[in-house]
Amino acid sequence: MEEVSSRQTEGPPLRADAQRNRIRILVAADEVFTENGPGASTEEVARRAGVAIGTVFRHFPTKGDLLGAIMKRLLVELIESAGQRGGGEGLFEFFTELTAQASYKRTVVGLLESGGTAVRLPEAVGHLTEAVGGLLSEAQAAGTVSPDVALPEVMALLVSVTHGAVHGGWDAELRERTLAVVFAGLRPR
Amino acid sequence: MEEVSSRQTEGPPLRADAQRNRIRILVAADEVFTENGPGASTEEVARRAGVAIGTVFRHFPTKGDLLGAIMKRLLVELIESAGQRGGGEGLFEFFTELTAQASYKRTVVGLLESGGTAVRLPEAVGHLTEAVGGLLSEAQAAGTVSPDVALPEVMALLVSVTHGAVHGGWDAELRERTLAVVFAGLRPR
Amino acid sequence: MEEVSSRQTEGPPLRADAQRNRIRILVAADEVFTENGPGASTEEVARRAGVAIGTVFRHFPTKGDLLGAIMKRLLVELIESAGQRGGGEGLFEFFTELTAQASYKRTVVGLLESGGTAVRLPEAVGHLTEAVGGLLSEAQAAGTVSPDVALPEVMALLVSVTHGAVHGGWDAELRERTLAVVFAGLRPR
Amino acid sequence: MEEVSSRQTEGPPLRADAQRNRIRILVAADEVFTENGPGASTEEVARRAGVAIGTVFRHFPTKGDLLGAIMKRLLVELIESAGQRGGGEGLFEFFTELTAQASYKRTVVGLLESGGTAVRLPEAVGHLTEAVGGLLSEAQAAGTVSPDVALPEVMALLVSVTHGAVHGGWDAELRERTLAVVFAGLRPR
DNA sequence: CATGAATGAGCGTTCATTCAT
DNA sequence: AATGAATGAACGCTCATTCAT
Incomplete structure (x- = not known):
């Protein structure tokens, strides 16, 4: 799964060591940008x-490309996570998981919003929206979410609350209480 | 009101031209940081x-001071706005107004979260929290907000949704639909 | 004496308050440059x-002028001190006094050497040289200094040792021991 | 000898071109700081x-590091020079050589005194003091320097006179005459 | 391909100097 | 004459990006 989402998709296949470096760089970038924000140095x-600076730029010609690649990796993970859920509670579970994860993965949201160095990944974001749309439909079919609710506001809340959890430094209790309000708003009256 | 909240409060009164420049700098900074984030250049x-760089630094000795000043101005405005509301719908109105404003004032939230260049205004933030707490109490007394809801999650939602509105570029409809979910979650069942 | 050496010598006479400011600035400059070196800010x-920056520049159009004025004041003091001495030991006494003073008046030497912002005061320095020359002649007449010694090397030693005392942070003992060597070198064999 | 004292001593060996640049920077810095003092710009x-500004900072992360490196280089040279001398006249020779060198190497002393941007090289300075101490002992043993003279004042004179020679712009004759006085002071009566 | 030295635009900040008040 | 706000060149330093090795 790791290998799949990290493999570059255009041009000739990479040599084994290049492929290994590519992943090491992505992992390191995730850590660094998580700790120090997108302003952290390349x-x-x-x-x-553990590579030289030139190697980073050979793999990702600009810093934006690097940020974009991290974001893509994260989106793919999220999409997979969403795809593995379902039923009346799937949407709520995904929401909860994402918010909890965000506490220790600041990149998730910081980048979802193209913070700082602008990044556009409309395609991948589209896939995530689809996956969440699936969860929403299932929940509405099961009657756990009000039929008045539509996908755009669900996505909007997802992003907002996840961002808040990250940058507001919410503890577990605050996360739970905040989600309780949102969930109450989603459920049918 | 604008003049009041922008006047510096310590030391001798500024000369008229200095006062004018101070405001021009604050306004410019608001625009610039709104458009390009806190990483934008002084x-x-x-x-x-329309002033020389030295003038900015004479008024705000560090970039952080400038960011802090903008933030303070905005917080003061918000606190005043909150203070002028009340009754069962006051909290909802304030929530709505803030979210709408945020569409054209990205700084509001970007700075509330002290992004990048760290800024601390605990005192002023505390005042805002108090004001919102007042609105929450009134709403709960009037029966328009569930008694299970507490101030921390209200503040958390306020910040999250406002941020989302700004950085997500929500249009009026999406703002309305998203707030509808949140408000439904706040109201008693 | 103070007033004499500080009065400006060209143009119309100064108003009383301007004269007062001129002296306050010189005194302050002496302190500041002594403490922080010639790089200290105007x-x-x-x-x-206790005056505004504009006032400093009205009196001394450039920083160099200010440094020059301090230096002139100090030279005048030194010349007076030298002029009051005489006899076989006068030169030794002046040497000793200057070195001791320098310990707490770094400016004396720092500026004698036109440190940093170049300053030229050939005229005043000439006067000091003359005064020291007088002391040297008297000492040689009295037989306390070797007739082989000439004025240039005496001045050279004066400046060098004074500088060393200042910047080397010599304590009283080291000052005494160093001067003992120099004096032994000056005396006839 | 030059190459030895200039090679950096920690970390992996530098690439040939980097090593070349490192030396070019040191040489240039020596010249520049000699001509314009430690306030000269990087x-x-x-x-x-002939390099870009970034290259200077890659080799010497702060201006102080650059000043320190120059100073270290010079101290090493001086220590070697002192170490190669000896006998009754060694101290006098070293003194003379240093003073003469200083005429075209202002940095020697300017930095020995850590002017302006503070630089600390106590260890290297200690080595120099030791070397001079050796020369002093030998001279006293040979009876060419009075037993009353101790190391501190010899160092003090060394620094003072060398500084004077540099900043006073002494010509060969003045150097000789001044040293004659100092040497007479050092010799036994 | 990887390396890491070199580049140079740009940043935050300082400060001598000018000039409107 | 005094004030002090404004100016803008210059500085130390950083970092995305390039390219010789």
């Missing part, structure tokens, strides 16, 4: 990955 | 304000 | 003198 | 060395 990423 | 702020 | 001098 | 050093 040198630091290289250092953490 | 030079750009000076250029936009 | 603002700091103004602050210490 | 840009000027880069220009003189």
Whole structure:
């Protein structure tokens, strides 16, 4: 799964060591940008990955490309996670999981919103929206979410609350209480 | 009101021209940081304000001071706005107004979260929290908000949704639909 | 004496308050440059003198002029001190006094050497040289200094040792021991 | 000898081109700081060395590091020079050589005194003091220096006179005459 | 391909100097 | 004459990006 989502998709296949470096860089970048925000230096990423700075730029010609690649990886993970859920509670579960994860994966949201260095991944985001749309439909079919609710506001809440959890430094209790309000708003009266 | 909240409050009164520049810088900074995030350059702020770079630093000795000043101005405005509301619908109105405003004032939230260059205004934030707490109490007394809801999650939702509105570029309809879910979650069942 | 050496010598006479400011600035500058070296800021001098920065520049159009004025004041003091001495030991006494003073008046030497912002005061320095020359002649007449010694090397040693005392942070003992060597070198064999 | 004292001593060996640049920067810095004092700009050093400003900072992360490196280089040279001398006249020779060198190497002393940007090289300075102490002992043993003279005042004179020679712009004759006085002071009566 | 030295635009900040008040 | 706000060149330093090795 890791290998799939990380493999570059255009051009000739990479040599084994190049492929290994690519992943090490992505992992390091995830850590670094998580800890220090998108303003963190690319040198630091290289250092953490144990490669030279030139290697980072060979794999990702600009810093934006690097940020974009991290984001893509995360989106793919999220989409998979969403795809594995279902039923009346699937949407609520996904919502909860995402918010909890966000506490220790600031990148998730910071980048979803193209913070700082602008990044566009409309395609991948589209896939996530589809997956969440599936969960919403199932929940409405099961009667756990009001039929008045539509996908755009669900996505909007998902992103907002996840961002809030990350940047507001919410603890477990605050996360739970906040989600309780949102969930109450989603359920049928 | 604008003049009041922008006047500096310590030291001797500023000369008329200095006071004028101070405001021009704040306005320019608001625009610039809104458009380009807190990483935008102080030079750009000076250029936009039509003053030399030294003038910006004379008024705000560090970039952080400038960011802090903007934030303070905005918080003061918010607190005043909250203070002027009340009754069963006051909290909902304030929520709505804030979210709508945020569409054209990205700074509001971007800075509330002290993104990047750290800014601390605990006192002013505390005042805002108090004001919102007042609105919440009134609403609960009037029976328009469930007694199970507490202030922390209201603040959390306020910040999250406002941020989402800004950075997600929500249009009026999406704002309305998203708030509808949140309000439904706040109201008693 | 103070007033004499500080009065400006060209143009119309100064108003009383201007004259007072001129002296306050010189005193402040002496302190500031003594404490922080010639790199200290002119603002700091103004602050210490209790005047606005514009006033400093009205009296001394450039920073160099200010440094030059301080130096002139000090030279005048030195010349007077030298002029009051005489006899076989006068030169040794002056040497000793200067070195001791320098310990708490770094400016004396720092500026004698036109440190940093170049300053030229050939005229005043000439006067000091003359005064020291007088002391040297008297000492040689009295037989306390070797007839082989000439004025240039005496001045050279004066400046060098004074500088060393200042910047080397010599304590009283080291000053005494170092001067003992120099004096032994000056005396006839 | 030059190459030895200039090679950096920690971390992996530098690439040939980096090593070349490192030396060019040191040489340029020596010139620039000699001509304009420690306040001279790092840009000027880069220009003189024919490299970009970033290269200077890659080799010496702060201006202080650059100043420190120059100083270290010079101290090493001095220590070696002192170490190669000996006998009754060694101290006098070293003194003379140092003073003469200083005429075209202002940095020698300017930095020995850590002017302006503070630099600390206590260890290297200690080595120099030891070397001079050796020369002093030998001279006293040979009877060419009075037993009353101790190391601290010898160092004090060394620094003072060398500084004077540099900043006073002494010509060969003045150097000789001044040293004659100092040497007479050092010799036994 | 990987390396890491070099580049240079750009940033935040300082400060001598000018000039409107 | 005094004030102090405004100016803008210059500085130390960072970092995304390029390219010789």
